[in-house]
Amino acid sequence: MGGELERRLMSEGPGETEGTGDGAVATREIASRAVAISKVYGSGETAVRALDEVSVDFPAGQFTAVMGPSGSGKSTLLHCMAGLDRATSGEIWIGDTELGRLNDRRLTMLRRKEVGFVFQAFNLIPTLTAAENVELPLAIAGDQAERSWFERVTGEFGLSKRLKHRPTELSGGEQQRVAVARALLSRPTIVFADEPTGNLDSRTSGELLTFMRRSVDEFGQTIVMVTHDPTAAGYADRVLFLADGRIVDEMAEPTAEKVLEFLKGLGD
């Protein structure tokens, strides 16, 4: 299997992925793009290179999973792409905006309007009800949620009857569904999910991923999800594999089995 990986690396080169080629842009709109981004922690001899010249495109309306062993840089990539952390070098685009030039305030505004988030845990403000949590980014911006859209999203996620409850009264799965609904409500350019099923059992995970899949298929939402679970990756349109701060491979139309198989190969 090692030979297979090597062949792919040789043919496409690191950082070169589907859609970044010269002519490929026209075929599909790009929601977000990274151009040769690096992230270095510390300096001098103790410097750690968490991301090493990574270039990647996330086409609109696609569900991308990012996988890799711990310390491979997958969370760092997500944080940088989402504007939660700044890359040491390189360019990050969300829609038509390059993040590197934005000050904290503009970056916050961008997160508010263009980016949705789902974290592994602690996604919700404990003092707010489910409905208020869903509306939070819009409320922060001083906007009102479009009623029909709010009902559609929360209905889709099976939350209609749980909207008045506070996070402590919701199950783990429900809490994550509220988080995904919140991420979708402002119709952001892109949603980043960091191990959203990390704290869930397999049945609830499956439910949540089905919802996420449906939001891509039915609402045309762009989602990037970091996960270490092959089953979760199986719900995506493609999987990126990271190792040592580089994208080492990718897989289109993944299934849980294919991904597991591939990871076994990487492990060798």
Place this chain on the structure above:
Amino acid sequence: MWRVTMKGLLAHKLRLALTALSIVLGVGFVAGTYVLTDTINKTFTELFTETTKGIDVAVRGKEAFGGQESAEQRQPLPAATRDRIAAVPGVRAAEGSVTGYAQFVGKNGKPVFTGGAPTLGVSTYSTPGLNEGISLRSGGLPRGAGQVAVDARTAEKQGFTVGSKVKILFQGPAREFTVSGVVGFGEADNLAGATLAAFDLPTAQNVLNRRGVYDEIDVVAAEGVSPETLRDRIQAAVGPGYQALTGEQYAEENAKAVGQFTNIINIALLSFAFVALFVGSFIIVNTFSIILAQRTRELALLRCLGASRRQLMRSVLVEAAIVGLIASLIGLGAGILIAIGLQGLFEALGADLPTTSLEIRTRTIVVGLVVGLGVTVLASLAPALRATRVAPVAAVQEATMAAPAKVGWMRVTTGALLSVLGLAALMVGLFADEAGNRLVTVATGAVLIFLGIAVLSPLVARPLSRVLGWPFAHWAGQPGKLARQNAMRIPRRTASTAAALMIGLALVSLVTIFAASLKASTAKILDQVVAADYILTGPTDSFAGFSPEVVKQISAQPQIEAATGLRSGAFKLADGTGKNLTGIDPVTYDKTVRTDTTSGSLAALTQGGLAVRDDVAEAQGWKVGDLVTMQFPVGGTDRIPLRAIYEDNELNGEYMLAMRDYQRHYQDQLDVFAFVKSKPGVSPADSRGAVDRVVAQHPGVQVRDQAEFKQEQENQINQILILFYVLLALAVVIAFIGIINTLALSVLERVRELGLLRAVGMTRRQLRAMIRWEAVIISVLGAVLGLVVGVFFGWMMVAALEEEGITEFALPVGTLIGLVVAAGLVGVVSAVLPGRRAARIDVLRAVTTE
């Protein structure tokens, strides 16, 4: 365990520093008060030892007549007594002395300002040994009717030198003297701020209204006779009507009198220090609760590792003790600085204390440490108990962020019980007659009520925060909504933070309401009772009255219908209880002050006699025509006929004595007040002019019409109010430190939540606004609770003092609203640091799971 404790302490340096600050301020206040009053006492002891130097035995009248309003008065000694003492074997010399009222007139024609200290006129001695109490700085002792010696401080301030002509006011008209010399008292330039005019004995007796009598007879012992022996011999010779003291005893007694005064200052300042510490204890409870709640997992882990509950408890208490000890030590240092500052303040006010080194007693240090340590450890007891009850399994469980609000029956019962007990104590203290130490009962009641409300307040913190947060939730966008939620989130925390402020604001609004009621009541008395157009008083900075000449001359003016002077004095009833009376001229008094008699008439007092208030007459069972046995400073016991019984008009005191009797029974004849009524039809400008022309001859007498007098009274009340505000400010400052502390700790606790808010699009500015509105909600909550309690206390107090003349309950709504607004504004300020801290939070910390 010891190392865990120390590590815990070091890890929370900053949080504990803020906690410690409240103790530092409280202990500083306590220590400062002690150092100051001890220093004053020591100063006076030294001063009196100095002034009584040379006197081996002093003899004076036995009975002291002293009321709350008048200075101590004793019966004078006739010249014959001196002769009898001089004949006692072992007496080398015996000489009389007198002390009275002598007010210097400055070069500007106005009385010399003393800042409330007495203006003394005294006699000097012809026996050289007796004059050791004063030391000549320049010139010589006064000799003859035209000479005076002046204290060094007054001489320096007024530019008086030997040979200067000075004008001095007495009970009679002003007189001019030539300065014969300038005197000091050992190192000191004056007697603690008092001015001193010294004359030879005959002159002093003459000008101080002591003709033929002495206030005191001072004795020098012959060689080889001890003061004690001589004292006993003299006591035997003069009999029980007089009192003989050795010079040492005499100095001690004088110092004791000052001690009683400083004791009042001491108690007053200590009560404010106590308030500050009481408020501080809330901060400690809160900080320890929050810190320990945040360390729940750590404590549970220690339990998992085998630490016993007792060990955890000890660890937490040791932590508290170390904080308390360090804070108390710093507080002691701060206290000494405070004392130096206060001493400087007194000096700036003109009360010139002879400089002695600060008196720092062991008692001060012990009390400071015990109080600081005690408050800290006691306050940390409840949080420690709660925290150490943690189950070991909590170490492995996810900490629950939002504590559910439970209505504990224990809480309701305890809170209600404390409040009811406090209310009962308050009622007893305020309304029960002669119920032991009323002040202590009232204070205990107030403390219990505060504690009761503090215990109950978590129950109302949530609904009240909801109501008070409404404007923010509706007009301040999402940050406002979240702020309201955060304030409602842990009611216990919000409540105890607000409770600290409640105490401060309750006391502030209490004094505000009390002052307003006092003003309203005074105004009402003036409107309804005083028919006079002008009110005359002595110099505002001394309690001395003015010469009866003033009233006599004003009465003679054609524009004036009536002028009446009031004198005050102390006497004793047959059973020995001391009372105060007012000496009045019945005819003129009746024209200027409305008095309704229920029996007899004031006019009957023209033949001499007594009038008493109806409640006194009822209590004593007196009827008009009875003879009342009264003991006076002059003339001893007398039976005075009761001529009239009058209703309470809030101005007349309990006893009014006809002026002709007053003149027989009191040494000093000074009017403390005079009322002047102009003739009908005379223009105000005309009558005022007439009064002013007379008063111009008598420096120091102040004339005010009713409006001016009201204004003056209000100004005086306002000054005292400001003093109270300043003293209470410390408690309020400590309460705001508590708000800063709570918010800062909440920010640390909510790092992930704040990070999440930032991640989903909240700007730093919005985050700061959220913290700010939370601070404002807590502050206003505390202010509103404080206002409710303060208004209630104020109402109770006014009701209790109705008999003392406070008949009106006034609610200064504007000022009270201003207090709430001010509390909100300070809330904004106290949110600055926690807000900045919150804004600096790294967004990623919310995202990354541990």
